[in-house]
Amino acid sequence: MSTVGTQVGSGDRAWWMRRSFATLLCALAALYTLMPLIWLLFGVTKSLPDLYGSNGFAPSGGFHVWENVRDLFAQDGGLYGRWLLNTAVYAFGGAAVATLVSVAAGYAFDKFEFPGREKWYGLVIAGVLVPHTAIVVPMYLMMSEIRMTDTMWSVLIPVMVNPFGVYLARAYSSGAIPNELLESARMDGAGELRTFFSVGLRLMGPGALTIFLFQFIAIWNNFFLPMVMITNNDLFTLGQGLFVWNTAVDQNPDYTRMVVVGSAVATIPLILLFIPLQRRWRAGLTEGGIK
Incomplete structure (x- = not known):
């Protein structure tokens, strides 16, 4: 019985490790795919000086979305x-x-x-x-x-x-x-x-x-x-x-x-x-x- 229990336990651990590894790979792939979009979302909120002077993955000190979109369609x-x-x-x-x-x-x-x-x-x-x-x-x-x-x-x-x-x-x-x-x-x-x-x-x-x-x-x-x-x-x-x-x-x-x-x-x-x-x-x- 102990041998069977050990085999079942090792099988569960192996299954859990495989699933965790697959989940980690999917998470990394999703993060890699979404990073440019996240950067764009932060960039839309920034003024021109903020784009050059702040971290691309940090929110702006102000919120310039409507101003930026208005200027975009008027340019x-x-x-x-x-x-x-x-x-x-x-x-x-x-x-x-x-x-x-x-x-x-x-x-x-x-x-x-x-x-x-x-x-x-x-x-x-x-x-x-x-x-x-x-x-x-x-x-x-x-x-x-x-x-x-x-x-x-x-x-x-x-x-x-x-x-x-x-x-x-x-x-x-x-x-x-x-x-x-x-x-x-x-x-x-x-x-x-x-x-x-x-x-x-x-x-x-x-x-x-x-x-x-x-x-x-x-x-x-x-x-x-x-x-x-x-x-x-x-x-x-x-x-x-x-x-x-x-x-x-x-x-x-x-x-x-x-x-x-x-x-x-x-x-x-x-x-x-x-x-x-x-x-x-x-x-x-x-x-x-x-x-």
């Missing part, structure tokens, strides 16, 4: 508001179209038989392996040939295609849409388009939401593509605009404050979008593989 004739609107258009428009295209393509690759299906699918998935920065310059040359550089379309068109979204959509479709249900819709006289929009797209809702969130965040944080395509200040994204302000700090030191406050404000739409939809997003990642 350079309200350019920040314009950049925020541009980024929202790029992100919402590009993510919506990319989601619809990805879901339709994934559904087609999963439910239809056609010559070379797996080869075409492999070619699409190969796009995931190509670094995005490697194709920006060729895309710029193509856009330049058709005189579309320095327009919103030069940013929107490239982000409307998402190979990784096609992969997720096919994986989700295979688990979430029973073939028998599609056959029933066809026997009732529904065409392929009606079957897709009435049956397939509805069942793939959580998966489509996951693809939308991934693509929205990627476009919102995209920097290199707009930097190459856009030179007009009125079409800049938030990343471009804050970068330009940061490079002009020597001419106007107050741009430092604007960059800090602008970076903090730029995270708010992502937080407002992601947190309420977090449960559905996680369901979209797992539900297709469970069904």
Whole structure:
């Protein structure tokens, strides 16, 4: 009995140590991830002298949030508001179209038989392996040939295609849409388009939401593509605009404050979008593989 008790006790200690180690690693990862956001939260409350003269992770002696936000949207004739609107258009428009295209393509690759299906699918998935920065310059040359550089379309068109979204959509479709249900819709006289929009797209809702969130965040944080395509200040994204302000700090030191406050404000739409939809997003990642 004592031997069994010793084994159980040592097993409990080993389990507790493993769990404690895993918890510690998660806590360190969370702290590392949240540190820039914490620094930004403190930075928003500070004046320009406080940013240079105080500890970045300490609160300011005053509370300058409303003053900083007001100055941010008034700087350079309200350019920040314009950049925020541009980024929202790029992100919402590009993510919506990319989601619809990805879901339709994934559904087609999963439910239809056609010559070379797996080869075409492999070619699409190969796009995931190509670094995005490697194709920006060729895309710029193509856009330049058709005189579309320095327009919103030069940013929107490239982000409307998402190979990784096609992969997720096919994986989700295979688990979430029973073939028998599609056959029933066809026997009732529904065409392929009606079957897709009435049956397939509805069942793939959580998966489509996951693809939308991934693509929205990627476009919102995209920097290199707009930097190459856009030179007009009125079409800049938030990343471009804050970068330009940061490079002009020597001419106007107050741009430092604007960059800090602008970076903090730029995270708010992502937080407002992601947190309420977090449960559905996680369901979209797992539900297709469970069904």
